[in-house]
Amino acid sequence: MFFTLLKKELFVEFRSREVTFSMIVFGLSIILTFALSSNVSPTIIANYAPGMFWIMVLFVAVIGVHRTFSYEKEFDAFSMLISAPIDRGLIFLTKWMSGFIFLTIMEALILIPFFKFLMIDFPLQPWIAIGTTLLINCAIMAIASLVSGIAMRARLSEVLLPILLFPLVSPVIIAATKISGSIMVGDPYSFWKIWLLIILTVIVIFGLVGYTLFDFITEE
Amino acid sequence: MYNFFGYFMAVYFIVFGIILGWFIIQLRIESRLLIKNKNSNEGVNLDET
Amino acid sequence: MKPFFNNKTNRSGLVLIAAMMLFNVWNVIMNTPMVPEQHWAQKIFYVHVPSAWVGFLSYFVVMVAGILFFMKKDDYWDLVGLAAAEIGTVFMSLVLITGPIWAKPIWGKPWIWEPRLTTTLILFLIYIGYFMMRTFGGHIERVKRYAAAVGIIAFVDVPIIFVSVKFWTPEIQSHPQVEMAQQPADILIPFLLSLSIFTLLYVLMLKYRIHVIRINSRVRANV
Numbered sequence: 001m002f003f004t005l006l007k008k009e010l011f012v013e014f015r016s017r018e019v020t021f022s023m024i025v026f027g028l029s030i031i032l033t034f035a036l037s038s039n040v041s042p043t044i045i046a047n048y049a050p051g052m053f054w055i056m057v058l059f060v061a062v063i064g065v066h067r068t069f070s071y072e073k074e075f076d077a078f079s080m081l082i083s084a085p086i087d088r089g090l091i092f093l094t095k096w097m098s099g100f101i102f103l104t105i106m107e108a109l110i111l112i113p114f115f116k117f118l119m120i121d122f123p124l125q126p127w128i129a130i131g132t133t134l135l136i137n138c139a140i141m142a143i144a145s146l147v148s149g150i151a152m153r154a155r156l157s158e159v160l161l162p163i164l165l166f167p168l169v170s171p172v173i174i175a176a177t178k179i180s181g182s183i184m185v186g187d188p189y190s191f192w193k194i195w196l197l198i199i200l201t202v203i204v205i206f207g208l209v210g211y212t213l214f215d216f217i218t219e220e
Numbered sequence: 221m222y223n224f225f226g227y228f229m230a231v232y233f234i235v236f237g238i239i240l241g242w243f244i245i246q247l248r249i250e251s252r253l254l255i256k257n258k259n260s261n262e263g264v265n266l267d268e269t
Numbered sequence: 270m271k272p273f274f275n276n277k278t279n280r281s282g283l284v285l286i287a288a289m290m291l292f293n294v295w296n297v298i299m300n301t302p303m304v305p306e307q308h309w310a311q312k313i314f315y316v317h318v319p320s321a322w323v324g325f326l327s328y329f330v331v332m333v334a335g336i337l338f339f340m341k342k343d344d345y346w347d348l349v350g351l352a353a354a355e356i357g358t359v360f361m362s363l364v365l366i367t368g369p370i371w372a373k374p375i376w377g378k379p380w381i382w383e384p385r386l387t388t389t390l391i392l393f394l395i396y397i398g399y400f401m402m403r404t405f406g407g408h409i410e411r412v413k414r415y416a417a418a419v420g421i422i423a424f425v426d427v428p429i430i431f432v433s434v435k436f437w438t439p440e441i442q443s444h445p446q447v448e449m450a451q452q453p454a455d456i457l458i459p460f461l462l463s464l465s466i467f468t469l470l471y472v473l474m475l476k477y478r479i480h481v482i483r484i485n486s487r488v489r490a491n492v
Binding site for chain 1: 339391392394395397398399401402405406407411412414415418419421422426429430432433434436437
Binding site: 227234249256 | 316
């Protein structure tokens with residue numbers, strides 16, 4: 001059942017490519033703004049690069065999650081989805097996974113422009129960097145999908161979503177910046193072990209909480 | 221103010237002031253609401269008679 | 270519906286707690302030791318930390334009320350959640366206001382990214398979102414569910430926020446004053462007393478606020 005729903009999400013996206021395209025373009029414009037607004041030396045930018053990357057990811061994630069949920073708002077597809085006899089927690093899992101996939105695709109495409117425009121060196125341990133980035137995407141999307149389920153059907157949903165999301169996701173951003181910063185300079189695993197644990201905790205806890213609460217949130 | 225007495229007084233005034241203010245505000249809200257409730261209830265009773 | 274303080278228990282509770290608060294201040298002024306180099310500013314901690322404790326307690330109540338609201342589907346728990354959210358935010362505002370006033374003489378500057386203060390700030394921001402959502406959430410029945418969910422999510426996040434902020438700037442340790450277990454008895458006992466009195470005050474405030482919100486919803490239903 002889960003895979004059917006997930007396939008549906010991905011097919012809808014492949015047809016129009018709305019979500020991924022807007023995420024990539026928005027990401028590029030953020031990178032441009034970063035580059036233009038900071039006429040400082042490359043070493044300082046290298047220090048701030050992890051932070052800038054994750055700020056960009058956060059803004060793009062808001063756009064992406066907003067789009068994935070607003071599909072259901074049009075034509076009131078959400079009510080039809082809810083009235084189907086399926087476990088509503090699955091809807092949360094689908095949104096989480098599809099959001100994660102879109103975010104990862106966006107990051108894969110934006111990586112080269114990010115490093116080249118801001119003139120930063122690639123990290124010393126690329127595979128670890130990729131692995132941790134995937135986990136961080138997962139964590140961000142877990143919280144974002146849960147908050148979206150709440151904020152999307154409210155008035156002022158575009159404003160409510162970031163206002164609720166950003167404080168809730170702050171530990172993930174702290175952890176993400178620390179992990180990326182350490183990996184860029186090649187710090188050993190013990191330096192950033194604690195931050196990885198925090199990311200994993202977020203994934204497990206918010207996955208469970210989201211799965212449980214979605215049923216209650218979407219009652220009519 | 222080397223002994224920082226001013227800071228101490230400021231904090232205690234603020235804390236107790238806000239708590240006291242909260243109670244006063246609640247009392248005023250409550251009396252306003254009870255008057256409104258009484259008025260609308262009287263209206264209901266008139267209709268029934 | 271009667272006024273809250275018409276009830277004899279509530280009235281005597283109010284008088285008792287007011288007396289205890291006054292006693293608390295007298296106790297802090299007269300019976301607590303004067304810490305060298307901090308003098309009177311150290312005594313701020315006897316109200317600053319209990320305020321933070323009450324704030325976090327209140328937000329915990331919001332989470333419990335949210336869970337019970339989902340389980341029992343009784344609107345009473347929505348009232349409890351709203352009341353606790355409001356009072357919690359009042360006390361958190363007190364923490365964020367008195368924090369800088371306390372920090373200035375102790376640390377030299379008004380704000381430092383100390384773990385507890387930072388967690389308080391983040392939680393405060395989350396609850397601003399909570400109140401915005403209560404206002405702009407749409408249909409009231411939906412809003413009750415969303416509010417319960419946000420209350421649960423917010424408090425579940427608290428330990429994660431605290432741990433991440435704590436390791437974020439390891440050079441900024443909590444001020445030693447705030448580490449309870451290390452305090453000598455003549456600081457610890459007045460502190461615990463203040464803590465208990467603040468907690469009793471909180472219970473009274475919570476009951477009162479639930480009462481007022483209930484009248485409000487009844488007035489709205491009549492109109």
